[in-house]
Amino acid sequence: MTALEAVSVYLPPTRVSVESLAGPLGLTEMQVKLFRRFHGLKQVGRDADASVYDLLMKAAAGLEELRGQEHRVRYVLYARTMPVITPYPVNPLHEVCRALGLGHALAFTVTHQSCASGLLAIDMAGRLLAADTAGPASNGDGDAGSGPLALVLSGEKAFTREAQMFADTTVFGEGASACLVSAYGVRDRLLAYASNVRGEFDSATGENDARLQREYRPSLAAVMRQALDEAGLTLDDIRVVLPHNVNLVTWQRMCLLLGFPRDRVLLDNIPTSGHVFCADVFANYKTACERGLLEPGDRYLAAAVGAGGGATFAAMVFEH
Amino acid sequence: MTAQETGLDGEFRQQVVDTMITVLTRLLDRAEPVTEDMRLMEELGLSSTLGLELLLELEDQLLILIDVELMDQEKVATVGDMATFVADHSRPG
Numbered sequence: 001m002t003a004l005e006a007v008s009v010y011l012p013p014t015r016v017s018v019e020s021l022a023g024p025l026g027l028t029e030m031q032v033k034l035f036r037r038f039h040g041l042k043q044v045g046r047d048a049d050a051s052v053y054d055l056l057m058k059a060a061a062g063l064e065e066l067r068g069q070e071h072r073v074r075y076v077l078y079a080r081t082m083p084v085i086t087p088y089p090v091n092p093l094h095e096v097c098r099a100l101g102l103g104h105a106l107a108f109t110v111t112h113q114s115c116a117s118g119l120l121a122i123d124m125a126g127r128l129l130a131a132d133t134a135g136p137a138s139n140g141d142g143d144a145g146s147g148p149l150a151l152v153l154s155g156e157k158a159f160t161r162e163a164q165m166f167a168d169t170t171v172f173g174e175g176a177s178a179c180l181v182s183a184y185g186v187r188d189r190l191l192a193y194a195s196n197v198r199g200e201f202d203s204a205t206g207e208n209d210a211r212l213q214r215e216y217r218p219s220l221a222a223v224m225r226q227a228l229d230e231a232g233l234t235l236d237d238i239r240v241v242l243p244h245n246v247n248l249v250t251w252q253r254m255c256l257l258l259g260f261p262r263d264r265v266l267l268d269n270i271p272t273s274g275h276v277f278c279a280d281v282f283a284n285y286k287t288a289c290e291r292g293l294l295e296p297g298d299r300y301l302a303a304a305v306g307a308g309g310g311a312t313f314a315a316m317v318f319e320h
Numbered sequence: 321m322t323a324q325e326t327g328l329d330g331e332f333r334q335q336v337v338d339t340m341i342t343v344l345t346r347l348l349d350r351a352e353p354v355t356e357d358m359r360l361m362e363e364l365g366l367s368s369t370l371g372l373e374l375l376l377e378l379e380d381q382l383l384i385l386i387d388v389e390l391m392d393q394e395k396v397a398t399v400g401d402m403a404t405f406v407a408d409h410s411r412p413g
Contacts, residue, residue: 034372034373
């Protein structure tokens with residue numbers, strides 16, 4: 001069992017239009033129109049003065065549930081889309097741990113599943129914590145108040161062209177998330193996690209790019225159904241889908257493929273925030289809570305695709 | 321209002337076909353002729369991204385808005401299938 005104890009997200013208040021990125025990114029007029037008209041990507045967040053450390057700290061600052069509980073944090077996982085984001089010896093993860101009073105925790109980075117690394121990190125955190133404890137009964141109260149915790153961070157800077165857009169498909173926005181995970185908590189319990197790593201879809205060679213485009217949605221649908229099967233549920237049981245923010249048209253077509261109502265996929269953040277690396281599903285979770293879309297007992301599904309050095313299709317089913 | 325409802329279906333659909341052939345020939349830099357029965361992905365090698373670019377060009381040239389979110393790619397296999405979809409799922413832009 002894995003549970004989300006608390007989630008905090010930082011999205012920069014400053015937004016820049018896709019049109020303003022055309023010059024720096026060398027986008028044609030057609031590409032800009034494509035992003036805006038069909039992909040629904042109109043603006044992305046940018047925090048020009050913030051470093052990676054600053055972004056992560058701004059997300060962690062909103063995690064009130066961490067205050068006074070630092071001693072319970074055993075692991076800090078930093079889920080990243082890109083494997084390398086700062087020049088040696090800068091290490092924002094360790095700097096954040098020291099600043100948050102988490103220098104005692106085992107801290108490491110989770111990469112190589114691109115934008116699906118966030119879901120992998122949640123699963124890893126829960127399994128590491130579960131392996132450290134005898135089970136929910138060992139501490140008497142689930143473990144909501146006393147058991148060990150893990151902090152899962154995500155968030156990146158859109159430094160380079162490759163970090164600002166992906167192959168006519170998406171535009172990345174800056175932002176960060178911080179998520180407190182427990183093994184046996186009672187809030188937002190993870191019911192199932194499914195992922196499918198497809199190493200043959202390596203964008204470095206470009207050999208299978210056309211195949212990836214063809215198989216993208218069926219592969220994501222398959223992994224979503226696999227997670228639902230493992231949870232003993234069907235799509236009808238799902239109150240809301242929290243997507244990765246790749247673009248609108250992909251999710252509109254996913255809904256056609258799945259036979260799932262579009263108004264139950266939280267697409268609100270795509271036009272204003274873009275694809276915030278691994279933080280999308282956490283940002284969408286916060287939006288769903290703020291909009292009152294999740295009642296206690298509701299089941300929801302988080303889905304993400306990481307594409308780049310191979311492709312990973314991942315889905316998680318939770319109970320709120 | 322859809323193209324069918326305006327009663328322009330046949331004429332408008334042919335206009336879509338003609339425009340598609342012109343745009344596809346240019347987008348794909350193709351020397352051989354493009355015909356209505358050709359399969360978009362398998363024969364013409366049209367990617368999802370180029371498919372969206374094609375739809376955007378159709379919107380611009382025919383001054384329409386296409387309900388792309390309703391397009392089930394599995395049911396739009398050929399040039400003709402896409403023209404039928406566009407004729408049935410577009411409105412003046």
